[in-house]
Amino acid sequence: xxxxxxxxxxxxxxxxxxxxxxxxxxxxxxxxxxxxxxxxxxxxxxxxxxxxxxxxxxxxxxxxxxxxxxxxxxxxxxxxxxxxxxxxxxxxxxxxxxxxxxxxxxxxxxxxxxxxxxxxxxxxxxxxxxxxxxxxxxxxxxxxxxxxxxxxxxxxxxxxxxxxxxxxxxxxxxxxxxxxxxxxxxxxxxxxxxxxxxxxxxxxxxxxxxxxxxxxxxxxxxxxxxxxxxxxxxxxxxxxxxxxxxxxxxxxxxxxxxxxxxxxxxxxxxxxxxxxxxxxxxxxxxxxxxxxxxxxxxxxxxxxxxxxxxxxxxxxxxxxxxxxxxxxxxxxxxxxxxxxxxxxxxx
Numbered sequence: 001x002x003x004x005x006x007x008x009x010x011x012x013x014x015x016x017x018x019x020x021x022x023x024x025x026x027x028x029x030x031x032x033x034x035x036x037x038x039x040x041x042x043x044x045x046x047x048x049x050x051x052x053x054x055x056x057x058x059x060x061x062x063x064x065x066x067x068x069x070x071x072x073x074x075x076x077x078x079x080x081x082x083x084x085x086x087x088x089x090x091x092x093x094x095x096x097x098x099x100x101x102x103x104x105x106x107x108x109x110x111x112x113x114x115x116x117x118x119x120x121x122x123x124x125x126x127x128x129x130x131x132x133x134x135x136x137x138x139x140x141x142x143x144x145x146x147x148x149x150x151x152x153x154x155x156x157x158x159x160x161x162x163x164x165x166x167x168x169x170x171x172x173x174x175x176x177x178x179x180x181x182x183x184x185x186x187x188x189x190x191x192x193x194x195x196x197x198x199x200x201x202x203x204x205x206x207x208x209x210x211x212x213x214x215x216x217x218x219x220x221x222x223x224x225x226x227x228x229x230x231x232x233x234x235x236x237x238x239x240x241x242x243x244x245x246x247x248x249x250x251x252x253x254x255x256x257x258x259x260x261x262x263x264x265x266x267x268x269x270x271x272x273x274x275x276x277x278x279x280x281x282x283x284x285x286x287x288x289x290x291x292x293x294x295x296x297x298x299x300x301x302x303x304x305x306x307x308x309x310x311x312x313x314x315x316x317x318x319x320x321x322x323x324x325x326x327x328x329x330x331x332x333x334x335x336x337x338x339x340x341x342x343x344x345x346x347x
Contacts, residue, residue, distance in 0.1 A: 004028060007089070017073045020140075021140070027090070038135075058103040098111070166234050168188060171185070187284065189286065199293070200266070205320055257271070271293050290333070
């Protein structure tokens with residue numbers, strides 16, 4: 001067995017109480033993972049000037065102990081220090097372990113008769129709560145990356161059924177993690193696009209109504225449109241360096257401003273990108289870039305493309321909620337954009 005230096009490592013045979021963190025089978029695994037993640041940003045502010053990569057556990061005790069509690073259960077206890085702060089460690093059943101004991105460099109600590117520590121007390125300090133959330137998110141990202149290797153598929157065959165300026169429609173065979181293969185899986189490439197959640201000076205949402213051939217209906221939705229490229233293609237190209245791909249894209253914010261102006265005649269000086277997200281990760285590789293534009297004003301007439309036939313409609317927040325509820329606001333990404341924008345406004 002690999003040897004460690006943290007207190008209680010020899011008896012730390014504690015199993016996780018959930019499967020949230022892939023590959024963490026006991027506190028020793030957690031120590032190995034956190035050794036890559038502890039940093040000055042997760043260190044207690046009062047100790048950051050002393051933190052070094054040679055003493056990575058310095059100032060990490062409480063957030064580490066409560067994160068270990070998330071994974072292994074049990075209780076967190078604290079050893080009172082001379083400055084009145086508590087050094088936190090974990091107790092699960094009759095097993096005691098202290099993942100951050102090495103910061104004391106050989107000092108003998110007493111792990112008996114110490115008071116229990118409550119996260120609601122510790123996390124009443126906003127900075128400590130934020131450090132805990134940062135460390136937890138870093139651990140999730142690390143372990144998810146390891147888990148990805150056990151879940152990923154391998155494409156073994158690909159046929160381009162349609163590949164023109166507008167779309168690349170493919171039929172693929174994939175090998176699963178257990179070695180078996182299956183076909184067909186269909187996927188396609190189309191261009192990335194922007195969705196603009198725009199409101200005017202009276203907090204009305206600037207929407208458009210137009211025909212959507214996919215469902216054969218006229219829909220009410222937000223202003224949206226494709227991000228243009230300067231290489232003659234309508235969609236991202238496979239096998240191309242991602243950094244070179246970025247060079248041929250129109251700036252997403254520029255595209256959002258252009259689309260809002262062309263489709264509605266409105267402009268804004270108050271823009272915010274809310275999110276970028278795959279439009280349909282199951283079958284497509286393009287992304288939707290979601291923007292909000294506030295206090296929009298009418299600055300010009302519409303300038304529509306030859307294939308665009310749409311009407312501008314101003315709707316209240318209540319109007320849109322009712323349309324979503326009644327199935328009259330039908331673009332899934334647009335519904336998500338509306339809910340996200342209202343959440344950002346704490347509504």
